[in-house]
Amino acid sequence: MSARNNTDKLICVSVMGQIASPGFPGLPAEPYRLDSDGRAFLLPTYGGIVYNVSVGDSAYGWLADCIHPGVSISLKDENGNRGLNLLACVGNTAMVMSGDAKGAKGVVTGKSGRFSEHVILHFSPADREKMAIGDKINIKACGVGMTLADHPDVKLKSCSPELVDGLEVTTGNNGSLNVPVTAVIPPHLLGAGAGLTSEGGSLHIQTQDRAEIARLGLDQLRLGDIVALEDFDSSWNHGYLRGAIGIGVIGQGDSPRSGYGPGVTLVMTSMKGGINPVVTAGVNIKEVFNLQA
Amino acid sequence: MQLRTNESRLVAMAVNGAISQPSLRYPGYTLDSQGVGSVLPGMSGVVYNARVGDPAFGWAADHVEPGVSIANSDPAPDMALHYLTCMGNRAIVISGMAKGAEGIVTGEHARILVDFAPDTNDLLCVGDTIQIIAYGRGLLLEDFPQIEIKKMSPRLLHNMGITVSADGKHIRVPVTMELPPRIMGSGAELNSEFVDQDLMSGDRDLMAQLGIDQMKLGDIVVIPDADHHYGRGYRKGAAAISLCIHGDSVMTGHGPGILTLMTATDSVIEWVIDPNANIANYLNIRENV
Numbered sequence: 049m050s051a052r053n054n055t056d057k058l059i060c061v062s063v064m065g066q067i068a069s070p071g072f073p074g075l076p077a078e079p080y081r082l083d084s085d086g087r088a089f090l091l092p093t094y095g096g097i098v099y100n101v102s103v104g105d106s107a108y109g110w111l112a113d114c115i116h117p118g119v120s121i122s123l124k125d126e127n128g129n130r131g132l133n134l135l136a137c138v139g140n141t142a143m144v145m146s147g148d149a150k151g152a153k154g155v156v157t158g159k160s161g162r163f164s165e166h167v168i169l170h171f172s173p174a175d176r177e178k179m180a181i182g183d184k185i186n187i188k189a190c191g192v193g194m195t196l197a198d199h200p201d202v203k204l205k206s207c208s209p210e211l212v213d214g215l216e217v218t219t220g221n222n223g224s225l226n227v228p229v230t231a232v233i234p235p236h237l238l239g240a241g242a243g244l245t246s247e248g249g250s251l252h253i254q255t256q257d258r259a260e261i262a263r264l265g266l267d268q269l270r271l272g273d274i275v276a277l278e279d280f281d282s283s284w285n286h287g288y289l290r291g292a293i294g295i296g297v298i299g300q301g302d303s304p305r306s307g308y309g310p311g312v313t314l315v316m317t318s319m320k321g322g323i324n325p326v327v328t329a330g331v332n333i334k335e336v337f338n339l340q341a
Numbered sequence: 342m343q344l345r346t347n348e349s350r351l352v353a354m355a356v357n358g359a360i361s362q363p364s365l366r367y368p369g370y371t372l373d374s375q376g377v378g379s380v381l382p383g384m385s386g387v388v389y390n391a392r393v394g395d396p397a398f399g400w401a402a403d404h405v406e407p408g409v410s411i412a413n414s415d416p417a418p419d420m421a422l423h424y425l426t427c428m429g430n431r432a433i434v435i436s437g438m439a440k441g442a443e444g445i446v447t448g449e450h451a452r453i454l455v456d457f458a459p460d461t462n463d464l465l466c467v468g469d470t471i472q473i474i475a476y477g478r479g480l481l482l483e484d485f486p487q488i489e490i491k492k493m494s495p496r497l498l499h500n501m502g503i504t505v506s507a508d509g510k511h512i513r514v515p516v517t518m519e520l521p522p523r524i525m526g527s528g529a530e531l532n533s534e535f536v537d538q539d540l541m542s543g544d545r546d547l548m549a550q551l552g553i554d555q556m557k558l559g560d561i562v563v564i565p566d567a568d569h570h571y572g573r574g575y576r577k578g579a580a581a582i583s584l585c586i587h588g589d590s591v592m593t594g595h596g597p598g599i600l601t602l603m604t605a606t607d608s609v610i611e612w613v614i615d616p617n618a619n620i621a622n623y624l625n626i627r628e629n630v
């Protein structure tokens with residue numbers, strides 16, 4: 049049985065951002081970050097137009113720190129950026145409103161958290177070629193407020209009606225919500241983002257212990273994969289709670305830093321374990337939204 | 342076997358801050374794990390009745406900072422206050438009615454936390470300047486260079502009952518309890534030279550089951566399988582010896598604040614459970630904690 053929802057009552061509202069420039073700290077111009085063994089590194093990180101990394105590609109192996117696939121946008125006005133980060137939902141459509149790519153259509157694929165606060169969008173590689181930093185991109189934000197009638201314990205966040213439909217979630221015989229996922233992440237591997245907001249931002253898989261990541265097959269994750277978060281409640285902030293379960297999208301790539309790794313954009317959570325993750329190969333929003341890369 | 346250190350080569354340096362005013366943002370609510378808002382005190386100011394040695398849980402407060410919280414209003418000197426101050430350092434009141442009184446550094450949160458005697462607290466005013474004799478950065482154990490020491494004064498290091506194994510290959514540190522790595526939460530996004538990481542206390546049944554709800558402010562604890570060298574992350578076989586610096590929180594992903602004192606990635610650090618492993622005892626802050 050597919051899950052009944054209240055999409056006919058949801059508001060669809062514009063939120064706008066501009067393509068964000070990559071940024072580094074100012075003087076004394078020390079651009080390095082330290083990896084988990086204390087070695088300094090200088091690599092591309094958040095922001096900008098990323099030409100050669102897209103949803104569907106591996107989350108690992110890029111010479112980058114938490115790379116955002118596709119295009120990252122933000123708004124310089126802090127309150128306005130909060131509105132953008134809170135209301136944009138994974139699966140919402142976006143359109144370029146200025147510059148040479150004017151009229152190009154894209155899709156929201158993720159969000160980043162503390163220290164960058166971007167919304168991450170997929171556009172075709174051809175459209176990315178025409179874009180410039182600073183171009184305005186408007187999103188038809190729709191999804192905040194969505195509920196599932198038969199699943200009052202399940203909270204939806206950053207989740208569009210298209211994502212719920214595309215994932216083909218169902219109500220199981222025991223009343224829980226069946227959600228297909230590529231992997232289940234155990235709580236000891238969830239790091240940066242714990243204790244921070246779950247209405248936007250990101251919660252990171254921590255990958256310092258490479259042997260543990262490989263043992264669990266998590267080194268096979270792709271950008272855009274749907275994953276489950278075990279024993280983590282994201283009803284208000286992200287935090288440990290036995291029996292709780294979350295669902296998220298891999299929105300950002302791996303990181304060399306301690307406590308960091310692929311960033312997860314939270315889309316569903318149940319404090320009482322009312323979500324049943326069904327491990328299924330290849331559940332990725334590239335296929336769900338038929339994205340061209 | 343004696344712990345050999347390089348402390349004769351450490352620099353002692355003054356840093357200072359002023360007693361901070363508690364501040365709240367409109368409308369003042371903190372959301373708990375059920376999404377219910379309440380207005381709670383806790384951070385900043387002079388806290389008269391929650392002190393190192395008291396319970397970390399149970400206060401009608403959020404992230405309560407025991408004793409006196411100080412900060413420097415100039416960002417660069419404030420970072421120096423954060424990065425150079427070590428646990429157990431001396432703190433001296435240099436302005437106001439309590440001028441000349443001496444206290445002890447007991448924590449680092451968004452502000453530096455200092456314990457003074459209750460009689461001194463009565464004379465302190467928000468804005469009074471407190472100077473710290475920062476001493477401890479660069480400290481290492483000559484026989485265990487693979488152990489990273491962070492924000493620990495030589496005084497605390499020598500008073501926390503550390504012993505060396507007979508074969509000279511391990512140190513053994515008394516701790517009140519072990520914290521499982523899966524409950525380590527807010528603060529994972531920060532580097533481990535800055536402030537603390539909250540244990541996530543939201544699973545109340547688990548806190549009671551493991552006895553974590555008996556934690557006291559100032560307790561020395563261990564997190565097995567945690568590497569705190571350059572951040573705070575999961576790494577099998579590593580360990581982090583840490584200090585409880587602030588009280589519990591109602592917020593999901595938060596709880597008592599745990600500050601790194603030493604960490605190693607191999608098994609060189611061992612520990613033994615000791616209910617008296619608290620800096621109130623080690624630094625003679627209070628009796629019979």
